Amino acid sequence: MLKITNLHASVGEKEILKGISLTVNAGEVHAIMGPNGSGKSTLAQVIAGHPGYEVTSGSIEYDGQDLLELEAEERAQAGVFLAFQYPIEIPGVTNAYFLRAAYNEIRKAHNQPELDPIEFLDVMEEKLTVVEMDASMMQRSVNAGFSGGEKKRNEILQMAVLEPKLAVLDETDSGLDIDALRIVAEGVNKLKRPDNATIVVTHYQRLLNYIVPDHVHVLAGGRIIKSGGKELALELEAKGYDWLLEPVTA
Amino acid sequence: MTPTATYSDQFAALAAPAGAPAWLPALRQQAFERFTTLGFPTTRNEDWHFTSVAPIAERPFKAIKPAATTLTASDLAPWILDPSWHRLVFVNGRFEPGLSQFSELPADVEVATLSDALRESPEWLSAHLGKLAAFDAAAFTALNTAFMQDGVMIHVPKGETVELPLQILCLADAQAQGAAFHPRLLVVAEAQSQISLIETFAAIGGAEYLVNAVAEVTVADGARVDHYKVQQESTDAYHVSAVQVTQGRDSIYHSFSFAAGAALSRANIYTKLLGTGSEARLNGLYVLDGTQHADHQTFVEHIAEACASRELYKGILDGSSHGVFNGKVYVDPEAQKTDGKQTNKALLLSEQARVDTKPQLEIFADDVKCTHGATVGRLDELPLFYLKSRGIGAETAKALLTYAFAAEVLETIENDPLRLALERTVFERFTHASFE
Numbered sequence: 001m002l003k004i005t006n007l008h009a010s011v012g013e014k015e016i017l018k019g020i021s022l023t024v025n026a027g028e029v030h031a032i033m034g035p036n037g038s039g040k041s042t043l044a045q046v047i048a049g050h051p052g053y054e055v056t057s058g059s060i061e062y063d064g065q066d067l068l069e070l071e072a073e074e075r076a077q078a079g080v081f082l083a084f085q086y087p088i089e090i091p092g093v094t095n096a097y098f099l100r101a102a103y104n105e106i107r108k109a110h111n112q113p114e115l116d117p118i119e120f121l122d123v124m125e126e127k128l129t130v131v132e133m134d135a136s137m138m139q140r141s142v143n144a145g146f147s148g149g150e151k152k153r154n155e156i157l158q159m160a161v162l163e164p165k166l167a168v169l170d171e172t173d174s175g176l177d178i179d180a181l182r183i184v185a186e187g188v189n190k191l192k193r194p195d196n197a198t199i200v201v202t203h204y205q206r207l208l209n210y211i212v213p214d215h216v217h218v219l220a221g222g223r224i225i226k227s228g229g230k231e232l233a234l235e236l237e238a239k240g241y242d243w244l245l246e247p248v249t250a
Numbered sequence: 251m252t253p254t255a256t257y258s259d260q261f262a263a264l265a266a267p268a269g270a271p272a273w274l275p276a277l278r279q280q281a282f283e284r285f286t287t288l289g290f291p292t293t294r295n296e297d298w299h300f301t302s303v304a305p306i307a308e309r310p311f312k313a314i315k316p317a318a319t320t321l322t323a324s325d326l327a328p329w330i331l332d333p334s335w336h337r338l339v340f341v342n343g344r345f346e347p348g349l350s351q352f353s354e355l356p357a358d359v360e361v362a363t364l365s366d367a368l369r370e371s372p373e374w375l376s377a378h379l380g381k382l383a384a385f386d387a388a389a390f391t392a393l394n395t396a397f398m399q400d401g402v403m404i405h406v407p408k409g410e411t412v413e414l415p416l417q418i419l420c421l422a423d424a425q426a427q428g429a430a431f432h433p434r435l436l437v438v439a440e441a442q443s444q445i446s447l448i449e450t451f452a453a454i455g456g457a458e459y460l461v462n463a464v465a466e467v468t469v470a471d472g473a474r475v476d477h478y479k480v481q482q483e484s485t486d487a488y489h490v491s492a493v494q495v496t497q498g499r500d501s502i503y504h505s506f507s508f509a510a511g512a513a514l515s516r517a518n519i520y521t522k523l524l525g526t527g528s529e530a531r532l533n534g535l536y537v538l539d540g541t542q543h544a545d546h547q548t549f550v551e552h553i554a555e556a557c558a559s560r561e562l563y564k565g566i567l568d569g570s571s572h573g574v575f576n577g578k579v580y581v582d583p584e585a586q587k588t589d590g591k592q593t594n595k596a597l598l599l600s601e602q603a604r605v606d607t608k609p610q611l612e613i614f615a616d617d618v619k620c621t622h623g624a625t626v627g628r629l630d631e632l633p634l635f636y637l638k639s640r641g642i643g644a645e646t647a648k649a650l651l652t653y654a655f656a657a658e659v660l661e662t663i664e665n666d667p668l669r670l671a672l673e674r675t676v677f678e679r680f681t682h683a684s685f686e
C-alpha cells in the first residue's frame with residue numbers, strides 16, 4: 001500500500017530525513033518510535049503533504065501512485081489521513097461544518113453524492129459513539145479552546161468519519177490519561193480493516209499495549225536504525241534508546 | 251464652481267418645513283456658514299490623511315424631492331431582519347409610513363420622524379438636536395446640519411426597556427442618481443432605559459449618490475444602547491457618517507459597524523465616557539473588493555474613572571481596495587482605573603489591496619490599563635494545510651478561513667437575527683455555497 005524509498009527531506013537548508021525506506025502492506029499496523037527530534041513528525045507531515053518540507057530525493061508510492069505528485073487534499077481524497085501531533089485550532093468554523101465539508105469533498109472525489117446536514121447527522125451520531133464524544137462538541141469551533149485530550153479525540157473522530165485507507169497517528173497518545181488513551185486506541189482498533197493500514201508514531205510503549213503493532217521501527221537522526229516485531233517496543237521500554245544509538249561494531 | 255458653491259445655491263433655495271420652529275433656520279444658517287468656511291476636508295487634515303473625499307467634493311450632489319415609492323413590503327424583505335420588529339423605512343430619503351411599523355412601541359417611548367418631531371415637540375428637540383454633534387471642526391456634520399431633511403428621533407424615558415429592536419432602513423434606488431441625502435438620528439435613552447437599534451443602508455440597483463448621516467446618542471446613567479449599522483450601499487455611492495455618543499454612570503453603549511458597500515465610505519464613531527463605570531464596545535467588520543475604500547475612525551474619550559472600552563475591528567480586502575482604521579483613545583487625567591483595549595486586524599486577499607491603520611493613544615492618567623494591537627496579513631499556512639489534509643480543496647479552504655476570520659468579530663453581535671444575517675452574507679460571499 002505504501003512504499004517509501006530512500007526518502008530525504010529538509011526544511012530550508014536543514015536536512016531532517018536522511019534516507020528512509022519503509023513498506024507498509026494492507027492490514028498491517030506499524031509503530032514508529034524514537035527519541036524527540038528524530039524526525040517522526042516530519043515523516044508524518046511529508047506523507048500528508050505539508051508544503052513546508054521539501055523532499056530532496058527518494059520516493060513515496062501509495063496505492064500504485066506517486067504520492068509526492070499529489071496535493072495534500074488529493075492525498076486525503078485518495079485515503080491518506082494524518083492525526084496531527086498538534087491539531088490546529090480554527091475559530092469560526094464549527095466542527096460539524098468542517099467534518100461535513102471534508103466528508104463531502106472526499107465523497108465528491110469518488111463520484112458519490114454529497115450528504116446534506118440532516119443526512120450527515122446520522123453518520124456523525126454513529127462516529128461520535130466510537131470516540132465517546134458528546135454531540136455538543138460538534139457545534140464548537142474546530143479545536144478552539146479544546147483540552148489536549150479533546151483535540152486528540154477530535155482527530156480520531158475525523159479519522160472515523162473519513163475512513164482512511166492509510167492512517168498516520170502522530171503521538172495521538174501523548175498527553176492522554178489512561179481513559180482517553182483506551183478510547184482512542186479502541187477507536188483505532190474498531191476502524192481497522194483488512195484493506196487499510198495504520199502507522200502509529202509514539203515514543204511510549206504504553207499505547208502499543210492497546211494497539212498491537214505488526215512491525216516496530218526506531219527512527220533516530222532522520223534514519224530508521226532498527227526494525228523488529230512488537231517485542232522491540234518492550235525492549236525499548238525496558239532499555240531506552242541509548243543502546244541503539246551507540247556505534248555498533250559487528 | 252468651487253465644491254462648496256454647489257451647495258450654496260441649494261442652501262439659498264432651501265425652504266423651512268411648514269410649522270418648523272424659529273431656531274431651526276438659525277441652526278441651519280450657522281452650520282452652513284461653518285461648512286463654507288471649513289470646506290471639504292483634504293488629506294492634509296490629519297483625520298483624513300488616508301481618505302481623499304475629492305470624489306465627493308467634485309460631484310454636484312443635489313437634494314431631491316423623490317416621488318412616493320412604488321416598492322412594496324416584499325421588495326424590502328432582503329433587509330428586514332425580523333418582520334416583528336419596529337421599523338422606520340426611508341426610500342431615497344423620504345419617509346414611507348406605509349412600509350414602516352412602530353405603533354406597537356411602549357406608550358411612553360417616543361419615536362418620530364424629524365419633520366413630525368419639529369411640529370410636535372420642538373422644545374424637546376431644541377434641547378437635544380445638534381447638542382452632541384459639534385460641527386465647528388467637522389465639515390460633513392456641518393453640511394448635514396444645514397441640510398438635514400428627515401430622520402428619526404427617539405426618546406426612551408427613564409427605566410423603560412424597549413424589548414424588540416428598532417430597525418431604520420434607508421434604501422436608495424434609481425431615483426437616487428446624483429442625489430445627496432443628509433439623514434439624522436437622535437437617540438436619548440434616559441436613566442436605566444434600554445433600546446437596540448439597527449440602521450441599515452442599502453440600495454436597489456447601482457445609483458451614484460451621497461449619504462451624509464449624523465447620529466447623536468445620549469446614554470444616561472445605567473442605560474444601555476445597542477447600536478448596529480449595516481452599510482450595504484450601492485458600490486457607486488458615497489457614504490459618510492458621524493456618530494457622537496455621551497455616556498453616563500454605569501451605562502453601556504455597544505456599537506457594531508458592518509461596511510460592505512459604497513465606492514468610498516467613512517464612519518466616525520465617537521463616544522465620551524462621562525460617567526464612572528460606563529462601558530463602550532465599538533466593533534466592526536469591513537469587507538471590500540474592486541476599488542472600494544472604507545475608513546473607520548473611532549474615538550473613545552475616557553473622562554470619568556473606572557470606565558472600560560473595547561474595540562475590535564476587522565477588515566477583509568480583495569482587489570485593489572483600501573481600508574483605513576484609525577482608533578483614537580484619550581484618557582483624561584481624572585480617568586484613573588481606565589481599562590481600554592483596542593484590536594484591529596486586516597486580512598489581505600490580493601497583492602494590490604492595502605490597509606492603513608493608526609492607533610492613537612493619549613493617556614494622561616497613571617493608573618490605567620490600555621492596550622492596542624494591529625495586524626495586517628494573509629491567511630496562515632498551517633490552518634490551510636490542516637483543512638487540505640482533510641480533503642478540502644485549496645479554494646474552499648481559503649474561503650472557509652476567510653469566513654472564519656470574519657466570524658470572530660461577527661460573534662460579538664448579541665442580536666441573533668442580525669448576526670446570522672451577516673454571517674450568511676459573508677459566508678456566501680466567500681464560499682459561494684449556501685449557509686446553514
Ligand SMILES: Nc1ncnc2c1ncn2[C@@H]1O[C@H](COP(=O)(O)OP(=O)(O)O)[C@@H](O)[C@H]1O
Pocket residue numbers: 011014016034035036037038039040041042043052
Ligand atoms: N518546520 C521546521 N523548521 C525547522 N526545523 C524543523 C521543522 N520541523 C522540524 N524541524 C526539526 O527537525 C527535527 C525533527 O523534528 P520532528 O520531525 O518534529 O521530530 P519528532 O517528531 O521525532 O520529535 C528537529 O530537530 C526539529 O527541530
Ligand SMILES: [Mg+2]
Pocket residue numbers: 040041042085171
Ligand atoms: Mg513529533
